[in-house]
Amino acid sequence: MTPPTGRRERKKTQTRRALSDAALRLFLERGYDRVSVKEIADAADVSVTTLFTYFPEGKHTLVFDEDASREESLLAAVRQAEESVPGVLDALQAHLRERFRFLEESRDLKPFLELVESTPELAAHAGRMWLRHETALAEAIALRTGRGPDDIAVVALARYVLDLPQLARRSPDPLAALDHVIGLLKRGWGPDRPAPRDPGPPPSAADGQVRPP
Amino acid sequence: MTPPTGRRERKKTQTRRALSDAALRLFLERGYDRVSVKEIADAADVSVTTLFTYFPEGKHTLVFDEDASREESLLAAVRQAEESVPGVLDALQAHLRERFRFLEESRDLKPFLELVESTPELAAHAGRMWLRHETALAEAIALRTGRGPDDIAVVALARYVLDLPQLARRSPDPLAALDHVIGLLKRGWGPDRPAPRDPGPPPSAADGQVRPP
DNA sequence: TCAAATTTCATAGTGATTACAGATTCTTGC
DNA sequence: GCAAGAATCTGTAATCACTATGAAATTTGA
Numbered sequence A, B: 001m002t003p004p005t006g007r008r009e010r011k012k013t014q015t016r017r018a019l020s021d022a023a024l025r026l027f028l029e030r031g032y033d034r035v036s037v038k039e040i041a042d043a044a045d046v047s048v049t050t051l052f053t054y055f056p057e058g059k060h061t062l063v064f065d066e067d068a069s070r071e072e073s074l075l076a077a078v079r080q081a082e083e084s085v086p087g088v089l090d091a092l093q094a095h096l097r098e099r100f101r102f103l104e105e106s107r108d109l110k111p112f113l114e115l116v117e118s119t120p121e122l123a124a125h126a127g128r129m130w131l132r133h134e135t136a137l138a139e140a141i142a143l144r145t146g147r148g149p150d151d152i153a154v155v156a157l158a159r160y161v162l163d164l165p166q167l168a169r170r171s172p173d174p175l176a177a178l179d180h181v182i183g184l185l186k187r188g189w190g191p192d193r194p195a196p197r198d199p200g201p202p203p204s205a206a207d208g209q210v211r212p213p
Numbered sequence C: 001t002c003a004a005a006t007t008t009c010a011t012a013g014t015g016a017t018t019a020c021a022g023a024t025t026c027t028t029g030c
Numbered sequence D: 001g002c003a004a005g006a007a008t009c010t011g012t013a014a015t016c017a018c019t020a021t022g023a024a025a026t027t028t029g030a
Helices: A007-030 A037-043 A048-054 A068-079 A085-105 A109-118 A120-131 A134-145 A152-169 A174-189 B007-030 B037-043 B048-054 B068-079 B085-105 B109-118 B120-131 B134-145 B152-169 B174-189
Strands: none
Touching: A007 A037, A007 A048, A007 A109, A037 A048, A068 A085, A068 A134, A085 A134, A085 A152, A085 A174, A109 A120, A120 A152, A120 B120, A134 A152, A152 A174, A152 B152, A152 B174, A174 B152, A174 B174, B007 B037, B007 B048, B007 B109, B037 B048, B068 B085, B068 B134, B085 B134, B085 B152, B085 B174, B109 B120, B120 B152, B134 B152, B152 B174
16 A cells, blocks of 8 residues: 555645635635635636535535544544443533533634524535434444444434534523433433332343443 | 405416426426426426526425425324323324324325435425424423423423434334334433332333344 | 556536516406 | 506526536656
8 A cells, every 4th residue: 555645645635625725714704605616716726627526515515624533532432431321421411511612612613603503505514414423323322332223212312412412502501401401311211210129021132231320 | 455366366376386296296207306497397387487486495395385284283282282291292102103104104105205215405305394393392392391482401302302203214113113212202301200109101102122133 | 758547627518596677467446 | 347556477698506528737657
């Protein structure tokens, strides 16, 4: 394998950055709909054709150029969690809280977030990008709690947790809202109700993995 | 106020129907992407300009022309429910089950659903249309359970329930999946503590836990 | 340096959507 | 019934995202 250090590679990432930088700058200046792809291509000094070879999925993908690390940190949080549904939820809660604080406090990101929120097409795409982690998150949760990755409870939990930030952001106190709903999910998905003495008849094999607190 | 019984009104609804009928027929025949708006306009014997005065939100709205009754029946289910979160969830469960059966069993709708599912743009729009009922559902739930309509728990519950059908449809046994997740939500959002003796929540099918593979 | 592979480009589409301005059709007061 | 006047319809032409194509320019490897 050749190390990807050729001039070609360098120019490529350079051009890609020039494009998304120019796009973001123009979008923030004038709004998404009032900037044409031709203007972006001109600003980056490439042809429209070239722009679309770099971003074949369309104009809106120019805005979301870095994404790989988010999923990884999300999954890392789950992997380090205690091996139970409440444990996983605790870990996700902490992770989302931190992420939330970061987004809220970073002044640089404020206009960017406004741009995305105020442009339906971008908001929809951001949602899709975020929900795309659903499967990976479900797998991580399944692995950590000893359930199957197709278990509807696991899939639903993954989706609900991913839905949460967007939901909480509307609340006057997003962090409190986050905590509150995670608490509800923990109750619903958590260990069986306080079993006085006997765990009772284990109705399925996937039951024993849940560790009561 | 004049009763809307003029010839003008009649022609208008007529034209609107001609357009969406023609569109649906052509889409089912050839697929969404392989039908141009010009063809639809021609088939309905109007100009493209006219088509867009009837459907200004774009080509995809031609597919979803009747929608008002769905929200109403959803809200009606909530209004007739018992005045508690589990009561409301029971009612929603029953309503969704019925709706599910209807969609599955109706042969007429099968190709339509396939069309929507297989066209990303249409699937996304269908999702948006469905989630649009979120606020109304949250209000109804709030009213029925005596909470505030901005209560994050209520809003989250509304969204989660609306998310459910799409989620359950992926499962091999959608109805069981529906029941299962509703059961989990009931546990989470239900009464504060399990009553030591009283069964409390009414019997539901969502009792068995994890499906063995 | 040469040739193959890759990247970029200008040109010319297609298809959705909108602006416009002149017809056409309906309603309404008489 | 009839003449405004409003509402609706139409073709034309434009913009904009996106694609196909084939040729030119650049990079790479030998």
